[in-house]
Amino acid sequence: MAREDARNRHDFTKIIGLFSVVTLLTFQGALSQQVKVEPEVMSYPSQAVNLRCAFADAGGIQLTQVSWIYEPKEGERLNIAVYHPKFGASFPTSPLKGRVRFTTEPPSLSNPSIQISDVKMTDEGKYICEYATYPSGNEQGVTSLVMLAKPRNSASGVTVIASTVAAGAKPVVVARCESADGRPAAQIAWVTAVNGNATSASTAGADNTVTVSSQYMLVPTAADNGKDISCLVSHRTQAKPESFLMKLAIEYPPQVTIVGYDNNWYMGRTNVALTCRATANPIPTTITWKTMSGQMPDTVQVKENVLTVLKVDEQANTTFVCEVKNRLGTGKDQVTVMVRGTRLPVKGPTTSGVIGGLIGVVLLLAIIGSVVVLVRKKRNQHNGDGPPKYKPPPPNKQQTTTSSSSDTLNTSRDPVERKHGSVDHLYYAPQDAEPSTDLDACSDEEYNCDAEELRYAGAPSGWDEPRLNEVPHLYAPNQYKPNDYHDNEEDHPPAAGATRGESFVSPAMFV
Numbered sequence: 001m002a003r004e005d006a007r008n009r010h011d012f013t014k015i016i017g018l019f020s021v022v023t024l025l026t027f028q029g030a031l032s033q034q035v036k037v038e039p040e041v042m043s044y045p046s047q048a049v050n051l052r053c054a055f056a057d058a059g060g061i062q063l064t065q066v067s068w069i070y071e072p073k074e075g076e077r078l079n080i081a082v083y084h085p086k087f088g089a090s091f092p093t094s095p096l097k098g099r100v101r102f103t104t105e106p107p108s109l110s111n112p113s114i115q116i117s118d119v120k121m122t123d124e125g126k127y128i129c130e131y132a133t134y135p136s137g138n139e140q141g142v143t144s145l146v147m148l149a150k151p152r153n154s155a156s157g158v159t160v161i162a163s164t165v166a167a168g169a170k171p172v173v174v175a176r177c178e179s180a181d182g183r184p185a186a187q188i189a190w191v192t193a194v195n196g197n198a199t200s201a202s203t204a205g206a207d208n209t210v211t212v213s214s215q216y217m218l219v220p221t222a223a224d225n226g227k228d229i230s231c232l233v234s235h236r237t238q239a240k241p242e243s244f245l246m247k248l249a250i251e252y253p254p255q256v257t258i259v260g261y262d263n264n265w266y267m268g269r270t271n272v273a274l275t276c277r278a279t280a281n282p283i284p285t286t287i288t289w290k291t292m293s294g295q296m297p298d299t300v301q302v303k304e305n306v307l308t309v310l311k312v313d314e315q316a317n318t319t320f321v322c323e324v325k326n327r328l329g330t331g332k333d334q335v336t337v338m339v340r341g342t343r344l345p346v347k348g349p350t351t352s353g354v355i356g357g358l359i360g361v362v363l364l365l366a367i368i369g370s371v372v373v374l375v376r377k378k379r380n381q382h383n384g385d386g387p388p389k390y391k392p393p394p395p396n397k398q399q400t401t402t403s404s405s406s407d408t409l410n411t412s413r414d415p416v417e418r419k420h421g422s423v424d425h426l427y428y429a430p431q432d433a434e435p436s437t438d439l440d441a442c443s444d445e446e447y448n449c450d451a452e453e454l455r456y457a458g459a460p461s462g463w464d465e466p467r468l469n470e471v472p473h474l475y476a477p478n479q480y481k482p483n484d485y486h487d488n489e490e491d492h493p494p495a496a497g498a499t500r501g502e503s504f505v506s507p508a509m510f511v
Helices: 002-032 351-383 403-407 449-455
Strands: 035-037 040-043 048-050 053-055 062-071 078-086 088-090 100-102 115-116 125-134 136-149 152-157 172-182 188-192 197-204 212-218 229-232 242-247 250-259 270-281 287-289 300-303 307-309 319-326 330-335 413-420 423-430
Touching: 035 125, 035 136, 040 048, 053 062, 053 136, 078 100, 115 197, 152 229, 152 449, 172 188, 172 229, 188 197, 188 212, 212 229, 250 319, 270 287, 270 319, 270 330
Parallel strands: 040 136, 250 330
Antiparallel strands: 035 053, 048 115, 062 078, 062 125, 078 088, 100 115, 125 136, 152 172, 172 212, 188 229, 197 212, 229 242, 250 270, 270 307, 287 319, 300 307, 319 330, 413 423
16 A cells, blocks of 8 residues: 555656646747747848847846847857947957947847848858846847858760770769859759769868769760760759750770671672761771772772672672771671572562452452442432332323224333433333323323213223224223222123123223
């Protein structure tokens, strides 16, 4: 029980101590916030800069004196300005004496701001506005003066010789970049596609300025020659980084390649050529063609880097050598020509190519056929289907005498062509100018058909010229009324001489 009470008293003591520390820190922070200053002020050399200071709320605190203290980055603290309400302003000996003053005359404890004229790079540092108060003691606010100096930026490439295996392939400097006499120090970055590394160094200059230098290093190869590399300099005084674009300058001996030989030089072939291509830095000074045998064929012409064989013969059956030189060395390439008796057969199209062409033709024909079918279908839909819409000529009332209905049915007819729109139709014109029956004529407005016309419209009436011993016609008016053929056979028996089942279609119905 006693041990537990002792433990509880120990925990309570720790809590009280922690609370006291927090309260003290909070109180001190609250007091420090009463001195109002700017955290940072920037200035260029030779300018005038104002450092503001004020005591926010004195309340029950008595302000007795205010002092400005200069604290350089390296060195001791120095009083540069002091003000006492009773004794006035004072400017102790310091590097700023004669260039510092209070902004108001006379100064006051509520606003003891100062101005530093003709600022120098060495004036950079911390400036402390410190109040002597009662009963709180000293209270202060800190302003950092940052001196700015715009640097002089530059960059340059370094010409190097391509490394070889024998040289050990060590990295060398291929580009340099510098930001001189700046404040604060600049930042340098490199942008390039080549594989290398950058190194940087800073050097202190006069008047507290800084010079930053950077170098880009790599193992140089002929393939890296002419590639881009950029130096980017960033500084506080610049709105954006300053960029310097450069080209890598890597020197190397000539690299030579001969092109133009197709392995089909045959006897009698004319005007075949070999071209000597060379890359080098610096540029080549001489290009020389020769043969391994030492004797150039008589049919050969050489013009700069092109060797032309005017006519292939046995002398061209040799090895041609192209040799290129520059300041760093010599490069060469060679081609051995084999002269053939006859020309190699020209390769025809491959099977796959032929098959592909055939498939393409088939697809094209299918597409064309589909288009034609669609067009015809649309035309048919536009023109419409069904019987022709033309009208045969109106019936002729002139009576033509016929011997019998059977002779009329067997009368021969010649087809006559009549066009209606885009469709051709055939109808048969009866011989002997026998009239054709127009079954639709009475439906037209131009015809005024009555019952009498309907009665005699289809066949000869037989009334004009009666003949002896003539078989009465099925449509004779003395036998039936015009609509008798619709009636029942039992009510109207067939006329004499007409057999059951005999056709009563008139020739005019064959339209």
